[in-house]
Amino acid sequence: MSGTETGTGFARRDRLVLAVCLAAGFTTLLDQSVLNIAVPSLRDALSADAAQVQWIVAGYSLAFGLALVPGGRLGDLHGRKPYFLFGMALFVAAGILSSCAGNAWVVVVSRLLQGFGAGMVNAQVIGTIQDVFSGPARARALGLYAVTAGAAAALGPPLGGALIAAAGPGLGWRLAVLLNAPFGLAALVLAARHLPRRRPVEGRAGLDLPGIALFAALTVLIMLPFIRSTGYAVYGAGAFLAAGALVLQQYRRARAGRQPLVHPALRRSAPYALGTMVAMAQFGASLAAGMVLALFLQGALGLSAMASAAVMLPQALGMGATSVFAWRTVRRFGEHRVVTAGLALSAAALLASGVSTLYVPAAVLPALLAAFQFCAGAATGLTVAPTQAQVLRHAPAEAAGVAGGILQMAQRMAAAVCISAVSGIYLHGAGSGAAGLRHAYWYAALACAAIVGAGLVVSVLNRRVSRAPAPVPEAPAPASAAPGKELAL
Structure with missing residues (x-):
């Protein structure tokens, strides 16, 4: 090197x-x-x-x-x-x-x-x-x-x-x-x-091509009910069968002495698995919320593409603001507390954004949504890099080489499911006129907040099951990865 x-x-x-x-x-x-x-x-x-x-x-x-x-x-x-x-x-x-x-x-x-x-x-x-x-x-x-x-x-x-x-x-x-x-x-x-x-x-x-194919089938089967708005029982049964086939295939491949898609040591590490679930929730909800907000601003409020971009820009500014001191905060309070606080702030910003669309007049709503975007970005700056560092530190030594790839693959699959689900809630649930779109956005924001809330619960659980934290490394730079843009790809 x-x-x-x-x-x-x-x-x-x-x-x-x-x-x-x-x-x-x-x-x-x-x-x-x-x-x-x-x-x-x-x-x-x-x-x-x-x-x-x-x-x-x-x-x-x-x-x-x-x-x-x-x-x-x-x-x-x-x-x-x-x-x-x-x-x-x-x-x-x-x-x-x-x-x-x-x-x-x-x-x-x-x-x-x-x-x-x-x-x-x-x-x-x-x-x-x-x-x-x-x-x-x-x-x-x-x-x-x-x-x-x-x-x-x-x-x-x-x-x-x-x-x-x-x-x-x-x-x-x-x-x-x-x-x-x-x-x-x-x-x-x-x-x-x-x-x-x-x-x-x-x-x-x-290459575990059968494992990748089963993982893809599982993801698509979870996505399809939200895209088609029908066949929930059929696709749910298919997803259940695909999940079972994946678990069995991974077990047999490992028993045969061949490297499975998910290293067996990673499946045995509860902190790694729980931390990955937290990262998936944050990642998927962030991308889905951004997608639906762009649709809402231009469709319901009639903003131009440039004005919509101005409303969304504070998220990046908020992320940059908190990423400057995120690692100092981690060293003082610990990764678990900082990640949990970031998730709580993210869920609150999503809920506030959704509620505001129900009651705030259109003339003031863009400025208020921009403020909530700043809060969401600040939450991302506190959450993304510490979560990844936390997850990868708990990866077993024998699986360290594949831990980052599996983490990011899981995040991307979560993003595919969350985007299809949340955009489906917005697109299929939109009624007529601006009032219908406002209610559709509220339901979409509520769904994103629920996803982040699930990650928050898992983060609290992860704190209890994790071993005593190792010393926190120095930050590589005073910046965090962008929303959904991983530091370790």
């Missing part, structure tokens, strides 16, 4: 590798934050129905999560550069296809392809950082990646809003969806020149 630093920072070769990783992270994370603002215009232009909108917004996270573990293992086995280039090329090509679509189902397919490409890329990004950097240099590189993620989350809505405002809704959403293309092409050029070609590999770890 390298990761040596000069008096002015990283060594030149390492700076170039890090630039590739940051460009890739910025590109894939910017794409999702832009889409939230563009979806209302996209829906109107393509006459997309509720199910198509749900697949457009949830399919990306679904495919992203499914690509992470196999992408990381393929990179371990054969070198990260070819899979990085393949993933980024697929991501850019699918984005171009999406921007040219004349039918909503074309956008659905392209978003699935984009999500798969983004997952493949991000699996190589963190793997590359771990390969190239070590010690303090690795911590600093991860900190810079977190800053980049935050910048992408903050810049996405205003950039998308500006494009839609300048070009009009019909062309503007296409330009917003295409926004990732120049960044992706730049990342491809940088990667082709500067990514390490291959890293030595010790041993082989097979």
Whole structure:
């Protein structure tokens, strides 16, 4: 490993590798934050129905999560550069296809392809950082990646809003969806020149493709009732069977001496499992709440894309404000207390946001929602990075290499389910006129608050079952990952 630093920072070769990783992270994370603002215009232009909108917004996270573990293992086995280039090329090509679509189902397919490409890329990004950097240099590189993620989350809505405002809704959403293309092409050029070609590999770890397929089937079966609003019993029975088949398949694969999708040691670690559930709740609720808020602001309040972006921007500002002192707070009060307090603040902000839409006049509502967005962002800054550090610290040593990938895959699957469920509550429950949309948003916000509340209960339980906490490490940088944008991908 390298990761040596000069008096002015990283060594030149390492700076170039890090630039590739940051460009890739910025590109894939910017794409999702832009889409939230563009979806209302996209829906109107393509006459997309509720199910198509749900697949457009949830399919990306679904495919992203499914690509992470196999992408990381393929990179371990054969070198990260070819899979990085393949993933980024697929991501850019699918984005171009999406921007040219004349039918909503074309956008659905392209978003699935984009999500798969983004997952493949991000699996190589963190793997590359771990390969190239070590010690303090690795911590600093991860900190810079977190800053980049935050910048992408903050810049996405205003950039998308500006494009839609300048070009009009019909062309503007296409330009917003295409926004990732120049960044992706730049990342491809940088990667082709500067990514390490291959890293030595010790041993082989097979891909658990049957496990991944069963996990995907389970996730989709949980999503489908919310997308179709029918067949709850049938899909519920299917999900139950898929879950049972997954547990049995994982057990048999481990007994046969082959590496399962979820390392057996991770299943035996209660703090890891409970912490992962907390991260899933926070992640899924955050993305779902942002998606529904964008729909509500433009659909119910009639705000422009740019004005909606202004209402949503304080979330990124709140996150940045609390991330500056989050690790100092953790060192003083402990990770469990800080995470629990962050979840409580998040649930309160969601509830207050939902209640305000029922009773506050439209003229004042955007400013009030912006204030609640700031509170939600502040909660994220207190929650995301400490939760991840807490979870990964409790990962057994023999499973440390796969713990981060499983954590993020679980978060992405949670996001796919939460987005489809909460957007379904909003889209299918919306009545006629602004009053109906206000009630639909209240139910969606209540659902998000319930998800976060479940995470809060699990966090309290996790504090009781966890071992005495180890010393808290120094923060890699005064920044937390953006809402739903993991520090360790």
